[in-house]
Amino acid sequence: MLQMVVVSRLPLVHGTADLVLLALISWALQERARSAWAWAILAGVFVSFISALPFYMPVVIYVLVTAMARLLQRRVWQTPILALLVAVFVGTLIEHGLSLVTLNVLGAGIPWQEGFGLVTVPSLLLNLAMALPIYTVIVDLSRSVYPEAEE
Amino acid sequence: MNSSTPRIWQTAVIVVLVAGIIALALSGFLSPALRTVLNPLIRVQSWISTRYMAVYEFLTVPRDITSLRNENAELKDQVSQLQSQNLQLQQQIREAEVLYALLDFARTSPENEYTAAAVIGLDTNPFLRYVIIDKGSDDGLRHGMPVVTEQGLVGRVDAVTAGAARVQLITDPSSRINIRLQSTQTKAMLTGSLVGDVNIEMIPQETDLQIGEVVLTSGLGGNYPADILVGKVISVQSRPNELFQTASIQPAVDFSTLRAVLVITNFQPVDIGPLTPATVP
Numbered sequence: 001m002l003q004m005v006v007v008s009r010l011p012l013v014h015g016t017a018d019l020v021l022l023a024l025i026s027w028a029l030q031e032r033a034r035s036a037w038a039w040a041i042l043a044g045v046f047v048s049f050i051s052a053l054p055f056y057m058p059v060v061i062y063v064l065v066t067a068m069a070r071l072l073q074r075r076v077w078q079t080p081i082l083a084l085l086v087a088v089f090v091g092t093l094i095e096h097g098l099s100l101v102t103l104n105v106l107g108a109g110i111p112w113q114e115g116f117g118l119v120t121v122p123s124l125l126l127n128l129a130m131a132l133p134i135y136t137v138i139v140d141l142s143r144s145v146y147p148e149a150e151e
Numbered sequence: 152m153n154s155s156t157p158r159i160w161q162t163a164v165i166v167v168l169v170a171g172i173i174a175l176a177l178s179g180f181l182s183p184a185l186r187t188v189l190n191p192l193i194r195v196q197s198w199i200s201t202r203y204m205a206v207y208e209f210l211t212v213p214r215d216i217t218s219l220r221n222e223n224a225e226l227k228d229q230v231s232q233l234q235s236q237n238l239q240l241q242q243q244i245r246e247a248e249v250l251y252a253l254l255d256f257a258r259t260s261p262e263n264e265y266t267a268a269a270v271i272g273l274d275t276n277p278f279l280r281y282v283i284i285d286k287g288s289d290d291g292l293r294h295g296m297p298v299v300t301e302q303g304l305v306g307r308v309d310a311v312t313a314g315a316a317r318v319q320l321i322t323d324p325s326s327r328i329n330i331r332l333q334s335t336q337t338k339a340m341l342t343g344s345l346v347g348d349v350n351i352e353m354i355p356q357e358t359d360l361q362i363g364e365v366v367l368t369s370g371l372g373g374n375y376p377a378d379i380l381v382g383k384v385i386s387v388q389s390r391p392n393e394l395f396q397t398a399s400i401q402p403a404v405d406f407s408t409l410r411a412v413l414v415i416t417n418f419q420p421v422d423i424g425p426l427t428p429a430t431v432p
Binding site for chain 1: 276278279283309317319346
């Protein structure tokens with residue numbers, strides 16, 4: 001809801017941040033978070049109801065991004081901030097790349113260069129700028145959900 | 152007789168004296184004497200009053216500060232409540248103004264049936280230009296119904312749930328609308344774009360296209376009713392070696408401040424898909 005009402009109305013050039021994507025990546029990077037896959041599917045289904053993308057695309061995008069974040073969490077676990085930034089960067093590219101491909105296949109006729117320059121790059125900047133605050137909130141949330149992780 | 156005579160004189164003297172004093176007082180001749188007599192009394196009275204008030208304030212001020220603080224806190228609460236109410240009322244006034252404008256527009260086209268809806272969200276994908284409205288199939292909305300405001304065409308209903316609907320704006324990159332130019336009656340195709348601009352394509356070269364030309368829906372294709380205002384031409388791109396001209400349009404609707412819309416519920420879009428010839432491989 002925050003994404004629909006607030007974040008989508010605050011564009012940089014023509015790009016907007018994706019709070020759902022950031023929250024999913026931040027949650028998937030938590031070592032003890034076991035429900036990341038379920039949240040990815042749930043978020044995809046909810047976004048499918050709202051977005052005009054084909055209903056399967058948000059699910060595919062969020063599951064792929066979660067898989068990538070889980071992979072990074074296992075490989076780059078000692079530097080979670082680096083893993084976060086890499087995951088947000090790659091995740092945004094995955095999301096926008098798949099969206100562009102899907103929309104163009106369906107006949108929207110969006111120029112690739114224009115889409116990348118006017119939407120993807122500003123969205124990348126916004127996502128990277130908002131990644132740390134969202135990550136901090138999610139870390140606190142995961143500690144309250146899994147208190148044994150403190151020990 | 153002897154005893155009553157002095158009494159009469161006494162009374163007469165007293166009356167004359169009193170009358171004289173009153174006359175002197177009224178004429179102001181007694182003021183210096185009165186001042187001399189009263190000033191010491193007034194000073195004494197002032198001295199007593201000042202000391203009394205000082206003692207009284209000394210004894211009562213702490214209680215007053217407490218009560219003033221309480222009163223101040225209550226007043227601050229009231230002020231914040233009133234400010235909140237004021238904001239709510241201003242919001243309601245703005246909404247009412249929008250609704251009145253929509254109502255006025257609806258009255259100008261009595262042949263159409265309208266359902267008013269509030270815009271409650273935007274599509275989360277930045278490549279798309281869709282809005283979510285708070286009316287759905289329970290309110291009679293169906294796929295394909297045109298959406299307008301008092302300013303002009305907004306788009307059409309793309310998907311419907313029981314209590315909400317998604318509207319594709321005319322600025323969406325995949326939006327295609329058949330339009331006509333008001334003065335020349337030339338038919339053309341209006342397309343959205345990624346950056347929210349609206350362009351007209353496929354205008355024949357021989358058309359004399361002027362800046363400021365009014366653009367209306369043509370009704371062709373069966374997706375929109377005819378003669379809904381879309382916008383005005385703001386620039387023309389014409390190259391002699393191309394078959395068609397193109398033009399940029401300033402939409403009549405300000406999509407950045409879109410808050411309420413009207414859905415035309417008695418318009419049934421026509422699906423002409425089966426009538427279009429299939430491409431033979």
